[in-house]
Amino acid sequence: MRYVLTNAEMRAADEFTMESGVSSRTLMERAGKAVAKLAEKALSYLSEKSVAVVCGSGNNGGDGYCAARILAKKGFSVVVFEAFPPKTVECQLENARCRTPRINTLKKGYGLVIDCLYGTGFHGTLNERAAQIVKEINESGAFVLAADIPSGLAGDNGLCAGEAVRADMTAVIGEFKAGHLFNDGPDLCGELRVCDIGIVLPEKDYMRMYAPKDLCALFPKRKSRSNKGDYGRVAILGGSERYSGAPLLGMSAFKAGAGYVRLCVPDCIFSPLIGKYPEAILQKMPSANGVLAYDEAALSEIAAQSDSIAVGMGCCKDREIYRIVRYLLEHFTGTLVLDADALNSLAEFGVNALENKRCTVILTPHVKEFSRLCQTTVQEVCENGAALARAFAKRYGVTLMLKSNATLISDQSRAAVSSAGSPALAKGGSGDVLAGLTAAIAARTDDTLLACACASFILGESAISLSQTLGEYGVCASDLLQEIPKTVKKLESLARIK
Ligand SMILES: NC(=O)C1=CN([C@@H]2O[C@H](COP(=O)(O)OP(=O)(O)OC[C@H]3O[C@@H](n4cnc5c(N)ncnc54)[C@H](OP(=O)(O)O)[C@@H]3O)[C@@H](O)[C@H]2O)[C@@H](O)CC1
Ligand SMILES: [K+]
Structure with missing residues (x-):
């Protein structure tokens, strides 16, 4: 059996895991590594091997910088699109550690695009700039891997108002969110792959998903x-x-x-x-x-x-x-x-x-x-x-x-x-x-x-x-x-x- 969490429940589980002794940096390293691993697997099936990672300002963006660094170290051709300046401490840290070239706009031609614009911190609707970037991702012609959840999709109910990333695969970080499964979620997430990053759940009262x-x-x-x-x-x-x-x-x-x-x-x-x-x-x-x-x-x-x-x-x-x-x-x-x-x-x-x-x-x-x-x-x-x-x-x-x-x-x-x-x-x-x-x-x-x-x-x-x-x-x-x-x-x- 697995559990399906809301954004708030996931945040509480992240915090509980950190209180249990796992640092946020370690969690992000694990998340980035898991995303990079799925990217590498996808790239093995693609003829075009170049990668663009689109990073937002929060920890979802942090996962992206981390994955970009790992993929570059493995020899892949990786660029990063800093969509919004890093805001969280972890995102700033990962941004600084990631030395891959930066781009200002997402053109066609990449084999793989990793969407790390928004994760569980997304709420409301995309602003004009974010909506334009999401459109570019969707029109890139690349295989799209979403980190945690496609940007623009609400983690709590799987609804999207307007534009959202249409992923071919989603790296579910830790646990499923309701948004992966309900409403528009299944059509936008593509194949769901759960990435275990050692999240410790503080309770067992979550929505169940029986196996x-x-x-x-x-x-x-x-x-x-x-x-x-x-x-x-x-x-x-x-x-x-x-x-x-x-x-x-x-x-x-x-x-x-x-x-x-x-x-x-x-x-x-x-x-x-x-x-x-x-x-x-x-x-x-x-x-x-x-x-x-x-x-x-x-x-x-x-x-x-x-x-x-x-x-x-x-x-x-x-x-x-x-x-x-x-x-x-x-x-x-x-x-x-x-x-x-x-x-x-x-x-x-x-x-x-x-x-x-x-x-x-x-x-x-x-x-x-x-x-x-x-x-x-x-x-x-x-x-x-x-x-x-x-x-x-x-x-x-x-x-x-x-x-x-x-x-x-x-x-x-x-x-x-x-x-x-x-x-x-x-x-x-x-x-x-x-x-x-x-x-x-x-x-x-x-x-x-x-x-x-x-x-x-x-x-x-x-x-x-x-x-x-x-x-x-x-x-x-x-x-x-x-x-x-x-x-x-x-x-x-x-x-x-x-
Ligand atoms: N916690 C952990 O330790 C771990 C977290 N992990 C990863 O982090 C992700 C969650 O990270 P997160 O909480 O930082 O939120 P995230 O989705 O990156 O975005 C927040 C930013 O977006 C902004 N924003 C939101 N909506 C907006 C809108 N409509 N239009 C414009 N802006 C909007 C929002 O702005 P604000 O709400 O502050 O105004 C804020 O700046 C999670 O999905 C997983 O991938 C893993 O690494 C495991 C360890
Ligand atoms: K995302």
Whole structure:
């Protein structure tokens, strides 16, 4: 497991490391060395071997002077662009130690440009001169290596207002910052390489990034003497005349190992589904106007016979859906996964229903759905998603999985991010697949944070691997159902090695 920090948390960790006896000069030397090492590796693949290092006034600039000195000592042709005069003591020191030639403007022709303009100290927007320099970096035609984070990208949320460096590779100094993973971050950072410089973390309350070897604990070897009841009874409650396929994508629950999957669909779409999935239990629910209708007896039976229930996929926003969600919140004692129109109905008819519940609740909104739940804007969710998710999870006593290019998960005390994913998932049906996966995995564990991270990982990895053969444009949600067992098998195999 790795951690993902905010700028302030990273600064505190740097300071804590220094208090533990590592000097700032040593830390910078390590950072510069790590950047130089990645530069050298990149240069080995490039035909043009000249390097330009663009340095700002802070310690990110200091990393740059240090890397330039190391690369020059190794015999590379290196120039430094002093974009702004050094301000911090370490930057001034490294500037003085670096004797490579200086340039005043960045022309084309370098093989590699190292961006050390701004790191975690960046805030606000680029001024005119900085924006011009960033433009020159982006238009240089060189391979761009960003030190710590591409300049212009906000470390706390991965947003950039206007121009920012578009890197081919980013040398992540110490720990991931949220900005590497969220919003514009993945498109601007290129390949992320973490450089360990011996940072000592003062606490362990950071956002987590689970590795496959943490997630595989959810796929222990199945005992030969076991039966379907041991692997979770999942109910998928969804579909409408308009979205008749959505609940079928919840069959992902079976692909993630559930023992039983019960598809509960409105009577208006029931008949065509008979025999479609021979392994599933098919349950006919009443409907009104093509949408699921409230039926207490049926819901009571589903609640009694399920370990987890996913509700909302393709349901349509409706008062009847809201009644169904309220009933399940108040009577079900397993894990309830609220997705799509269950969330939209909650937002429309009263999110306070979440206060009165007996079950464990997981909400799986995308950014727009979450903005409706919080009665705020999408922009606000993009800017402060982590804080909003944490506050919401705490306020309502739920686990929240906020879906975007990186998925942010928050329970009442912890947070995690899953960055596995692909733009191939930006299509109808992906969320329905995720809801089924989440319900299946959450049925087997009390650790909802881990369950959500695992479900998101399986979805993301399956999409990545399918994209390699079908392409990001070609992959669709039903393809994922075929790929998921392969991803799950990798976790299963990993669990056996442990
Ligand atoms: N701490 C350590 O020991 C270690 C740190 N390390 C490295 O240091 C980096 C952090 O360094 P840092 O804190 O000095 O900040 P950095 O990003 O270089 O820039 C700050 C300067 O930019 C300026 N500025 C900001 N925004 C601006 C804007 N919009 N427009 C214009 N100016 C703006 C800002 O101005 P000010 O806010 O003071 O007005 C200030 O002058 C970190 O990412 C890592 O690479 C590693 O070596 C490991 C050890
Ligand atoms: K940078």
